Amino acid sequence: xxxxxxxxxxxxxxxxxxxxxxxxxxxxxxxxxxxxxxxxxxxxxxxxxxxxxxxxxxxxxxxxxxxxxxxxxxxxxxxxxxxxxxxxxxxxxxxxxxxxxxxxxxxxxxxxxxxxxxxxxxxxxxxxxxxxxxxxxxxxxxxxxxxxxxxxxxxxxxxxxxxxxxxxxxxxxxxxx
Numbered sequence: 537x538x539x540x541x542x543x544x545x546x547x548x549x550x551x552x553x554x555x556x557x558x559x560x561x562x563x564x565x566x567x568x569x570x571x572x573x574x575x576x577x578x579x580x581x582x583x584x585x586x587x588x589x590x591x592x593x594x595x596x597x598x599x600x601x602x603x604x605x606x607x608x609x610x611x612x613x614x615x616x617x618x619x620x621x622x623x624x625x626x627x628x629x630x631x632x633x634x635x636x637x638x639x640x641x642x643x644x645x646x647x648x649x650x651x652x653x654x655x656x657x658x659x660x661x662x663x664x665x666x667x668x669x670x671x672x673x674x675x676x677x678x679x680x681x682x683x684x685x686x687x688x689x690x691x692x693x694x695x696x697x698x699x700x701x702x703x704x705x706x707x708x709x710x711x712x713x
């Protein structure tokens with residue numbers, strides 16, 4: 537956590553550019569059992585940072601979008617009548633569209649940094665590398681930090697240290713130390 541705080545203080549987070557001259561994405565991986573500590577840390581970071589940071593909990597953003605578009609009750613009905621796989625299938629068209637990314641981009645306006653949390657709560661509905669890929673295509677002027685409950689080795693994301701995601705190599709790993 538100290539590394540991220542230091543990067544915010546010295547400005548490193550805001551000037552690390554890729555070969556395409558866009559700001560880099562970052563992944564802050566952490567042991568899944570530290571979820572509550574990380575939530576508190578992110579809230580404190582947003583509150584105390586001299587920079588304008590916004591935290592978007594992806595799980596809450598998806599729930600809000602579903603509630604506005606179809607209603608949360610409908611999701612409960614689908615899962616009760618069918619199964620969890622049917623629920624994922626019902627949500628897929630909404631999440632595969634750019635509606636979630638549009639919401640994130642709107643919330644990221646007039647900020648200096650975007651912090652994304654809630655990744656673990658969305659499994660298997662939404663994959664974090666998909667969100668990062670879509671954001672990196674359209675959000676090039678502010679850094680994005682994805683808080684990831686698991687391990688990122690610079691090539692693969694391993695959610696909960698159990699599930700290996702597709703290869704993702706476009707982000708810089710931020711360590712807690």
